[in-house]
Amino acid sequence: MVQNCCVVYCSNRQTRGASFTFHTFPWRDSNRLAAWISRINRKNPDGSDWYPKPRDKICSAHFVEEDFFKEHAHAWLKTDAVPSIFPNFPSYKQTHVSRKKQNSCNPSSQSEPILPISPSTSASLDHVFNYPSVEVYLQSTKIEPDLSFEKAIEAYDSTKNSTKE
Incomplete structure (x- = not known):
């Protein structure tokens, strides 16, 4: 079965040779699950709050490189990883991440x-x-x-x- 990213405005799908990976929601950690849902900032068509289904996945394009633990050809998300990159979101929907590593970013990356x-x-x-x-x-x-x-x-x-x- 082909997997699609559940983030609104993201068209990434699982295909052969794709450069991104898909990750399940942190179902066992309710605080982190709530943070992921909040960051995704998605609503149902009727305007109610969206909640992921067990098969929903999010692609690696929404995480910074520091969120991954890489070993050989495999990459896993770290236990504190939260999606923070949403390049196709309108600017008024963007939520800004306050993380230690991003607080010391260089001025050239700031818009x-x-x-x-x-x-x-x-x-x-x-x-x-x-x-x-x-x-x-x-x-x-x-x-x-x-x-x-x-x-x-x-x-x-x-x-x-x-x-x-």
Whole structure:
């Protein structure tokens, strides 16, 4: 049976010659299981909290190299490993890992912060299209990213109307 990674936005599958491995959830360690589920940050289609099934697996692409114990051609996750790499997640869904090894990271690996665009620096920002990304628009208008599309449009229209008055 072909195994798929259970992380949303991850398309890794188990195939011959694949450079990643698949790992089961830490069922016997409830604290670590809760940390994995929290980091995966997945919801069911009805909006309820997602809980992994016994056959669900997560691929090695979501762990840092220090999370593995390697011996010969095999790699195992260490007992304190928690998934921390989610490259395809939208930035507002990313959860940041605070680990000793990552606290001493080099400055070149840090991404530059997104600076909000103020109306004084731009002649006209009447439309969301004038922002470089949805995240910048949401930050500059203080709209929570988990609002529905209709509520976001309403909030945008109300902020637009209040700035004209």
